Amino acid sequence: MLGQALDSLEQSVRQWDQDGYEEAIRSVWEHAQQSAPAELDAALPRIAGLLGTMAVDAVGRLPVLGGALVELGASPAPLVPMVVTGLVDTLRRVGTLIETWPKGEERPDFDGDDYDDTVAVLSRTHTEEDAHAIAFAWYSVGTWIAPALAVLQSGEVRSALPNRDVLTGLVDRIGPLREDLGFLVELLAVLDKEPFVVLHRPTGQGYELTVSGVAGNFQLQTLLAATLVGKESDGLIPGTPPDPAWVAAATDGDLKPPGGIEGQFNLVDHTGSWIWGEGRPADIPVVDGRRVVLLEPQPYARSWSPGRLFDRMRPTVQLDRILPSAEVAAWLTRLG
Known part of the structure; x- marks a missing residue:
């Protein structure tokens, strides 16, 4: 049952059980595909609640799972504040990488596997902790793009989007340098009324x-x-x-x-x-x-x-x- 799978997910977060966390996310997704809309509506606030208690760098695939439930038919409203917060935080750090990356040195591919090399370069001008946070953001933006694309297809979400000016400014600034932001650029430009x-x-x-x-x-x-x-x-x-x-x-x-x-x-x-x-x-x-x-x-x-x-x-x-x-x-x- 979906509710039991969510119980396991919440327990894994409380116990900092990484293996149990990944397994619980898979279980929630499997049960969600067989669930009625009312069950999905009840599940999404629980996922949003977990996102609200976790550091951006620790959420793993949980935002993607939330977006997937929206695509299955869950009402998106509970997820929106968490998605905007996570996306803004991540994009700000991506902007820091772009602004502080050494001139003349090629930026890493955002879909590549050069994390350690990226951290090494960033460590020249940042603390090691900050270098890891910035590099992690560079490679994990997709974790937040997917649920953003899911929720922003709702007119009600677009019309009441929190922190919209900040999010749009970041996406417009970084979008030309990251092709994976292309659909997000288009959605934020959609007119309503x-x-x-x-x-x-x-x-x-x-x-x-x-x-x-x-x-x-x-x-x-x-x-x-x-x-x-x-x-x-x-x-x-x-x-x-x-x-x-x-x-x-x-x-x-x-x-x-x-x-x-x-x-x-x-x-x-x-x-x-x-x-x-x-x-x-x-x-x-x-x-x-x-x-x-x-x-x-x-x-x-x-x-x-x-x-x-x-x-x-x-x-x-x-x-x-x-x-x-x-x-x-x-x-x-x-x-x-």
């Missing part, structure tokens, strides 16, 4: 929308088409709505529909510059508190796959208001 104005010059139609949980501009294009293409008599853009399989790939279905996903518009910002599909909504410029997108005909056929970057993140594109023709004309005149 973000106001958009979308204009369609050929028909003179315009819309106010609220966008949440969309990670990429290819995904955004699919969801804009799904929301705005329809009957002209309803104030929508005339045309054929996107294939349901494409919409499912962009929301909660199979990521890669057969034949891929086809584009229906070219997205352009308020300056007339293309909004590249490989980019993200957060890169779209803001005009008077709203991100402005113009839907233009495609200059050439375009397709892509997968439909979304994060499997468990559920996006929404909500149509709030169809703009009167005078407002659309004012926007289009202003944008030129």
